[in-house]
Amino acid sequence: MSKIYFASLLSALAIAFAMPAQAQRARVGGLTCDTDPRVGLVLGSRQDMRCVFRSSATGAQYAYRGKIRRIGLDLGVTRGGTLFWAVFAPDSHIGRGTLRGNYVGAS
Known part of the structure; x- marks a missing residue:
């Protein structure tokens, strides 16, 4: 067995066992954002x-x-638009500032 294959397999197993059990999540609302035009x-x-x-x-x-x-x-140049995200959480206790933070993604 190659070292790379073994290291990949070991990493995958470590991640699988380290992940907590998925909590039940329900849709608690939606976030609608209007965007400005951009250059x-x-x-x-x-x-x-x-x-x-x-x-x-x-x-x-x-x-x-x-x-x-x-x-x-x-x-x-891109004109403005609207984005919508469904918001899921383990409970419905969503208050002012709960969604505050930095979110990262690739496009």
């Missing part, structure tokens, strides 16, 4: 967002601000 620069861009979380359980609404940053070749 792509040579090395990246930044797009501001105004967001509102709406709780499914109580109907409460909480305002958030955000920004999307892109790094890399990004040329052109």
Whole structure:
């Protein structure tokens, strides 16, 4: 057995056993964000967002601000738009500031 294969297998097993059991999660609301127009620069861009979380359980609404940053070749102009994310949590106790944080993803 090659060393790379063995190391990959060992890593996969370690991750599988280290992960906690999945908690039951239910949809607790949605986050809707309106984005501003953006101009792509040579090395990246930044797009501001105004967001509102709406709780499914109580109907409460909480305002958030955000920004999307892109790094890399990004040329052109994009008009504004709307993004929506369904929000899942282990319980329905979502209050002001609960969604605050940094989120990272690839595109």
